[in-house]
Amino acid sequence: MLVVMRTQATEDQVRQVVDTIESMGLRAHPIPGAQRTAIGITGNTGAIDALTFELLPGVAEAIRVSKPYKLVSREVKPDRTIVKVGQVEIGGGDLVVIAGPCSVESREQTFAVANAIDRYGIKLFRGGAYKPRTSPYSFQGHAEEGLKILAEVRDVYSMAIVTEAIDNESLDLVEKYADMIQIGARNMQNFSLLRRAGQCRKPVMLKRGMSATLEEFLMAAEYIMAEGNYQVVLCERGIRTFTDYTRNTLDLSIIPAVQKLSHLPIIVDPSHGTGRREQVTPMSRAGIAVGADGVMVEVHCQPERALSDGPQALLPSMLGELVQQLKEIHQVVTNLAVSVR
Ligand code: PEP
Ligand code: MN
Secondary structure, eight states: OEEEEOTTOOHHHHHHHHHHHHHTTOEEEEEOOSSOOEEEEEOOSSOOOTHHHHTSTTEEEEEOOOSSOOTTBTTTOOSOOOEEETTEEESSSSOEEEEEOSBOOOHHHHHHHHHHHHTTTOOEEEOBSSOOOSSTTSOOOOHHHHHHHHHHHHHHHOOEEEEEOOSHHHHHHHHHHOSEEEEOGGGTTOHHHHHHHHTOSSOEEEEOOTTOOHHHHHHHHHHHHHTTOOOEEEEEOOBOOSOOSSSSBOOTTHHHHHHHHBOSOEEEOHHHHHOOHHHHHHHHHHHHHTTOSEEEEEBOSSGGGOSSOGGGOBOHHHHHHHHHHHHHHHHHHHHHHHHHO
């Protein structure tokens, strides 16, 4: 249920609604908006009587949310969410580019990438310290040592750090060192990890599971938000289909679908989405063209020597060209959005 306050409702009246919800053993999620404040209610198993709230002062109406996901939905929050990571706003209309190596392999390799991409204005640096690998014999990441290297990159280059947590234990450390917590495709339905991420006060980037439907994807985000963390960015990273030329099929049609149903920002990851270096640039362009809030791409100075995902890594110079192209496309999309309104 969603309790919508009147435009002129006072803070005290909002407080009274929150107290009433909590006294019923439920959780209140106040959502300030441009026009009015709304308060989402979660934790109820059965229906709640709308009158309980509609009789309270300052309440305009109490409405049942028709979708299975609540806090994620546009019904509950019509205004788009902007997630701030370091100095970057995701979802606020700016073009966002997250770049860095697949894995933190060594201090030298990580700094070489950071140094090479800094000149292209990259403000969000990615790199995995915990790697969920298909084979137990593949490089698994340097864990906390890797996180320390990433934290050094932040200090030297003023880039905010995005890195993956693969379980509750690694999440404790990722929360300590990083600016944004990545939940990977393989963990999209790891519900205890999602809950734990929901208890963090750092933004979360949630990647789509490789066989997840749109509803499952949004429900996974709902797990995080239901715990009180509303700073969630979705990431389309390709799904499994019958095609085998590309590593995955980048499902760009999910971008406008998510934007219709949810207020959360969504970015695309054409590196994992295609698995092929030469496809990363065209599919990044396509992602921005369909209205994604940004892209996340993997970069390596010596891809042939990479310990993970070398075939999909861009060279730094390729990233430079990509950023230039994306800026042009983003400008066109922004102008179109303005003229359509
Ligand atoms: C990654 O971004 O490094 C990664 C492992 O991606 P995904 O979870 O999408 O496979
Ligand atoms: Mn990778």
